[in-house]
Amino acid sequence: MTGALEARLTAAATVAAASDEDPDARPARRVVLVGPMGAGKTTVGRALAALTGLPFVDSDELFAQVHGPIPEFFAEHGEAAFRAEEARVIGHVLGRPAPCVLSCGGGAVLHPGTRRALAGPDSDVVYLAVGEAEALRRVGGGAGRPVLAGDPAGTWRRILAEREGLYRQVADLVLDTTGLTAAEAAWRIVGDAHRPRRSESHP
Ligand SMILES: Nc1ncnc2c1ncn2[C@@H]1O[C@H](COP(=O)(O)OP(=O)(O)O)[C@@H](O)[C@H]1O
Ligand SMILES: O=C(O)C1=C[C@@H](OP(=O)(O)O)[C@@H](O)[C@H](O)C1
Numbered sequence: 001m002t003g004a005l006e007a008r009l010t011a012a013a014t015v016a017a018a019s020d021e022d023p024d025a026r027p028a029r030r031v032v033l034v035g036p037m038g039a040g041k042t043t044v045g046r047a048l049a050a051l052t053g054l055p056f057v058d059s060d061e062l063f064a065q066v067h068g069p070i071p072e073f074f075a076e077h078g079e080a081a082f083r084a085e086e087a088r089v090i091g092h093v094l095g096r097p098a099p100c101v102l103s104c105g106g107g108a109v110l111h112p113g114t115r116r117a118l119a120g121p122d123s124d125v126v127y128l129a130v131g132e133a134e135a136l137r138r139v140g141g142g143a144g145r146p147v148l149a150g151d152p153a154g155t156w157r158r159i160l161a162e163r164e165g166l167y168r169q170v171a172d173l174v175l176d177t178t179g180l181t182a183a184e185a186a187w188r189i190v191g192d193a194h195r196p197r198r199s200e201s202h203p
């Protein structure tokens with residue numbers, strides 16, 4: 001699967017006239033990043049979009065454009081309302097034929113309709129995994145992430161245990177970002193073989 005994903009991403013970045021006959025030669029419609037809070041979905045998604053030339057969409061940013069800041073929405077309407085609206089926002093993006101890199105909020109996979117949509121042939125789904133200690137370093141005290149309020153470490157661990165099976169279920173590729181910079185993670189997704197190296201003769 002990794003090979004096919006790399007081939008389609010490379011095609012997305014470089015092939016203008018793709019064949020309709022060969023599905024692997026066709027540019028990817030969408031690359032979708034899923035995974036827990038602090039995996040780097042937003043940051044790696046941005047880097048991946050820059051690398052491939054695909055437009056970047058973050059479901060949380062789109063949500064906030066429509067509904068305002070997530071913490072305020074949680075406080076006023078609760079998590080169930082957030083999940084319903086999050087699924088609508090993601091459904092809007094997945095329902096359009098436009099190619100893009102879509103970074104999802106960490107809980108997006110909880111919605112069965114979102115999981116069904118991700119199983120379709122138009123999305124290459126990458127599960128960005130991360131070790132607990134590094135994720136907690138990245139999210140700090142959990143500011144801006146209301147589900148972590150109170151006990152960020154314990155809640156992060158419990159949530160991952162609840163969701164890990166769903167991340168794996170929807171994923172075409174799993175990438176552990178622990179110890180990688182966001183740029184390195186983006187290159188891993190595209191395929192390290194394509195990464196430009198500093199020439200030894202031209203330092
Ligand atoms: N690979 C990485 N290495 C180091 N820091 C990272 C990496 N990916 C993300 N970060 C940092 O961690 C924080 C959370 O990243 P973010 O992209 O918002 O994660 P997510 O969207 O998965 O919750 C940000 O401050 C970001 O700059
Ligand atoms: O995992 C979750 O339940 C959430 C993750 C957040 O997105 P990130 O995973 O991008 O931090 C955001 O959607 C919201 O705070 C809830």
Ligand SMILES: [Mg+2]
Pocket residue numbers: 041042043060103104105
């Ligand atoms: Mg994010």
